[in-house]
């Protein structure tokens with residue numbers, strides 16, 4: 001098994017459509033100018049987000065956790081004409097950088113930036129979302145989920161990143177970090193929620209796909 005596991009990520013990347021010039025630019029900026037480049041979705045997960053967006057063809061998307069804008073650009077790919085993605089981040093400097101790059105790329109009308117703590121911003125939103133991506137501080141995943149679920153249309157989707165938390169979810173609770181415990185609380189919460197059905201994919205750091213049932 002290990003023989004395979006070692007090269008699997010590179011193999012997957014080799015047979016995944018290469019990043020666009022804009023995504024390459026964001027990835028290079030993230031590597032050179034941020035202290036935690038691993039927070040960025042990156043090539044294979046980014047293409048998965050694009051594929052999901054193309055499959056759903058959403059009108060309104062919400063992202064919680066912009067960072068350098070990589071996943072926002074991926075998720076915006078399949079938007080309907082006239083549709084838009086709202087992305088939230090509390091880091092004003094990072095948001096400014098991402099906004100400038102996305103404006104230069106001609107995507108300003110499709111990606112809207114709301115700067116501040118997500119817990120403050122989420123209750124102010126009035127859109128009906130087809131797709132939501134939760135990818136900010138793990139401690140508040142359950143709060144974010146509960147704040148957005150009524151704004152997701154029946155049949156709409158929520159995606160949650162880092163649900164494996166570097167494999168820490170497999171450790172006994174006494175050895176888990178605060179963030180891993182919060183992730184565990186989140187996955188348990190979703191699994192017990194009769195309003196949704198879900199699948200936990202072992203892609204990268206774990207991606208949960210959640211569908212809000214239609215009735």
Ligand SMILES: C[S@@+](CC[C@H](N)C(=O)[O-])C[C@H]1O[C@@H](n2cnc3c(N)ncnc32)[C@H](O)[C@@H]1O
Pocket residue numbers: 039040041042064065066067068069070071072088089090091094116117118119135136137
């Ligand atoms: C993992 S990164 C997002 C990565 C991005 N979605 C991607 O895939 O490229 C998490 C981001 O959440 C932001 N964040 C953390 N806590 C937050 C909060 N309470 N409110 C808003 N943003 C927050 C951080 O500033 C950081 O940029």
